[in-house]
Amino acid sequence: MTDVPVSRIRNFCIIAHIDHGKSTLADRMLQMTETVAQRKMKEQFLDNMDLERERGITIKLQAARMNYRSKDGQEYVLNLIDTPGHVDFSYEVSRSLAACEGALLVVDSSQGVEAQTLANVYLALENNLEIIPILNKIDLPGSEPERVANEIEEVVGLDCTGIIKASAKAGIGVDEILESIVHLVPPPSDTVDKPLRALIFDSYYDPYRGVIVYFRVMDGTVKTGDRVRLMASGKEYEIDELGVLSPNQIQLDSLHAGEVGYFAAAIKAVEDARVGDTITLAEAPAKEPLPGYTEAKPMVFCGLFPTDADQYEDLREALNRLKLNDAALSYEPETSSAMGFGFRCGFLGLLHMEIVQERLEREYDLDLITTAPSVIYRVTTIDGEMTQVDNPSLLPPPQEREKVEEPYIEVEMITPETYVGTLMELCQSRRGVFKDMRYFTLSRTSLIYELPLAEVVTDFFDQLKSRSRGYASMEYQLIGYRENPLVKLDILVNGDSVDALAMIVHRDKAYYVGRALTEKLKELIPRHQFKVPIQAAIGSKVIASEHIPALRKDVLAKCYGGDISRKKKLLQKQAKGKKRMKAIGTVDVPQEAFMAVLKLDPQ
Numbered sequence: 001m002t003d004v005p006v007s008r009i010r011n012f013c014i015i016a017h018i019d020h021g022k023s024t025l026a027d028r029m030l031q032m033t034e035t036v037a038q039r040k041m042k043e044q045f046l047d048n049m050d051l052e053r054e055r056g057i058t059i060k061l062q063a064a065r066m067n068y069r070s071k072d073g074q075e076y077v078l079n080l081i082d083t084p085g086h087v088d089f090s091y092e093v094s095r096s097l098a099a100c101e102g103a104l105l106v107v108d109s110s111q112g113v114e115a116q117t118l119a120n121v122y123l124a125l126e127n128n129l130e131i132i133p134i135l136n137k138i139d140l141p142g143s144e145p146e147r148v149a150n151e152i153e154e155v156v157g158l159d160c161t162g163i164i165k166a167s168a169k170a171g172i173g174v175d176e177i178l179e180s181i182v183h184l185v186p187p188p189s190d191t192v193d194k195p196l197r198a199l200i201f202d203s204y205y206d207p208y209r210g211v212i213v214y215f216r217v218m219d220g221t222v223k224t225g226d227r228v229r230l231m232a233s234g235k236e237y238e239i240d241e242l243g244v245l246s247p248n249q250i251q252l253d254s255l256h257a258g259e260v261g262y263f264a265a266a267i268k269a270v271e272d273a274r275v276g277d278t279i280t281l282a283e284a285p286a287k288e289p290l291p292g293y294t295e296a297k298p299m300v301f302c303g304l305f306p307t308d309a310d311q312y313e314d315l316r317e318a319l320n321r322l323k324l325n326d327a328a329l330s331y332e333p334e335t336s337s338a339m340g341f342g343f344r345c346g347f348l349g350l351l352h353m354e355i356v357q358e359r360l361e362r363e364y365d366l367d368l369i370t371t372a373p374s375v376i377y378r379v380t381t382i383d384g385e386m387t388q389v390d391n392p393s394l395l396p397p398p399q400e401r402e403k404v405e406e407p408y409i410e411v412e413m414i415t416p417e418t419y420v421g422t423l424m425e426l427c428q429s430r431r432g433v434f435k436d437m438r439y440f441t442l443s444r445t446s447l448i449y450e451l452p453l454a455e456v457v458t459d460f461f462d463q464l465k466s467r468s469r470g471y472a473s474m475e476y477q478l479i480g481y482r483e484n485p486l487v488k489l490d491i492l493v494n495g496d497s498v499d500a501l502a503m504i505v506h507r508d509k510a511y512y513v514g515r516a517l518t519e520k521l522k523e524l525i526p527r528h529q530f531k532v533p534i535q536a537a538i539g540s541k542v543i544a545s546e547h548i549p550a551l552r553k554d555v556l557a558k559c560y561g562g563d564i565s566r567k568k569k570l571l572q573k574q575a576k577g578k579k580r581m582k583a584i585g586t587v588d589v590p591q592e593a594f595m596a597v598l599k600l601d602p603q
């Protein structure tokens with residue numbers, strides 16, 4: 001298989017908005033090229049993590065090599081490199097695009113171009129990829145191929161004359177797609193004679209073989225037994241096993257420029273073989289690494305605490321194991337006066353955070369209390385030193401700080417025109433700065449705003465979806481730090497300041513947030529035998545306060561000791577409710593309270 005000439009290799013990826021049919025099309029191509037036998041075909045081969053399948057989104061990238069006999073009578077090798085479909089993973093997307101020469105742009109012909117699609121098209125253009133537009137789902141009665149083709153021309157700037165009309169589900173147009181890959185996507189450059197350079201576009205941890213690295217050979221050849229160096233980390237390894245993904249691993253002896261494959265080399269954690277790093281030969285290294293490597297940095301932080309303090313070590317062990325497979329996850333021990341021992345964890349974004357939490361609870365059977373997400377603030381103290389603060393409770397007091405800066409992002413939203421007003425309102429209420437507005441065909445509009453990231457990591461995305469009935473999409477990128485009058489809002493429960501509830505807010509919003517939060521906490525914290533005051537304060541100044549009245553009766557009072565099974569049931573119910581509670585002083589605070597800030601009614 002490795003004697004395939006470079007001129008007959010095509011490396012491509014699929015760019016599509018969530019649900020526009022990327023996985024269905026990939027499956028169909030695997031089927032038509034007989035890469036996967038029909039009966040072995042699991043539904044949606046490319047997304048093989050359970051969580052992914054349940055959520056219907058692609059998180060990890062993978063690859064598939066297909067042999068395809070074109071109508072010109074020649075055998076081609078088509079390497080499909082999958083890309084994750086969420087903004088949190090855009091760096092990984094950019095690296096998988098860098099491993100390709102072409103991209104299929106799949107657009108649902110009953111919907112249209114979405115923000116996500118656009119962002120990835122820009123990435124593909126930056127990487128000089130040949131883009132082949134495809135209208136999918138033409139079998140749907142609501143399909144409007146003409147309108148959507150116009151939109152692609154107008155918005156993306158691609159010539160859509162003769163655009164392929166397909167239905168991945170019904171298998172229409174897939175032949176044409178395979179042919180167009182062969183004829184339109186350029187072959188890789190023939191640089192087999194150069195020193196080895198291979199790009200890592202994904203990796204995962206296998207408990208038996210160590211890290212499995214997915215890579216594309218850009219120059220030269222790599223063989224089993226080669227000693228390779230990772231140019232960014234400087235580490236060296238000997239390749240134990242090497243091969244291609246079809247999509248299951250098939251062992252080979254060597255891979256040359258243009259080919260896509262995997263290797264195992266007893267690497268202990270994915271952190272040691274990061275996406276974007278360049279592999280070269282230790283003995284005859286390339287002079288320059290491939291461009292574009294950066295270390296994916298966590299942007300969103302939260303505290304994770306076991307409800308049961310005995311689970312602290314289990315939580316450490318679980319994080320340790322997840323980290324083996326997730327270079328972007330960061331964690332360090334955190335001690336909270338309210339919550340006890342736990343970890344401060346960093347994530348690429350909100351989705352990444354949710355995925356990790358869910359895995360910890362589901363796969364490791366941990367009961368966790370999660371604190372509200374925070375961003376990294378830059379604080380300059382009066383003696384001119386700059387520190388980074390990812391935990392609101394650690395913000396230095398006002399007299400010690402000169403200024404506080406917060407990360408800003410540029411957000412692009414694409415929405416039907418009807419929702420423009422409500423989305424602008426949303427952005428204004430989140431301290432957004434209007435930048436631009438563009439109209440596309442048939443009343444679809446692109447809105448561009450600059451927003452503080454902190455205002456987006458809470459419930460911005462949910463708001464966007466609910467205000468637009470699911471029709472708007474968004475994409476964002478970090479644009480830098482800006483100074484703002486930010487203050488720390490402390491929450492006191494029963495007179496004790498709860499560090500895990502502290503937050504950093506804009507001075508002008510502090511009063512509103514304080515009031516809304518105390519009201520919400522009043523709803524969420526159950527009644528106790530005594531009256532529980534809840535206050536919001538800036539420094540020593542209380543700006544809002546509520547109280548939870550004392551309980552009058554206990555839950556068993558009604559049962560008169562008569563009906564034992566009913567009594568048991570009540571107690572069980574109560575115990576279950578308690579599971580996700582944290583005792584703060586003498587007050588039991590439920591998990592929802594720590595996330596209350598996400599549930600405040602919009603201003």
Ligand SMILES: Nc1nc2c(ncn2[C@@H]2O[C@H](COP(=O)(O)OP(=O)(O)OP(=O)(O)O)[C@@H](O)[C@H]2O)c(=O)[nH]1
Pocket residue numbers: 016017018019020021022023024025047056057058085136137138139140166167168169170
């Ligand atoms: N009617 C119709 N439905 C389709 C077609 N292609 C895909 N679908 C359906 O659209 C839904 C989404 O398809 P997927 O292939 O999972 O979409 P995706 O783009 O891979 O989504 P992510 O993995 O979440 O990024 C599924 O229910 C498919 O069955 C098509 O051509 N016609």
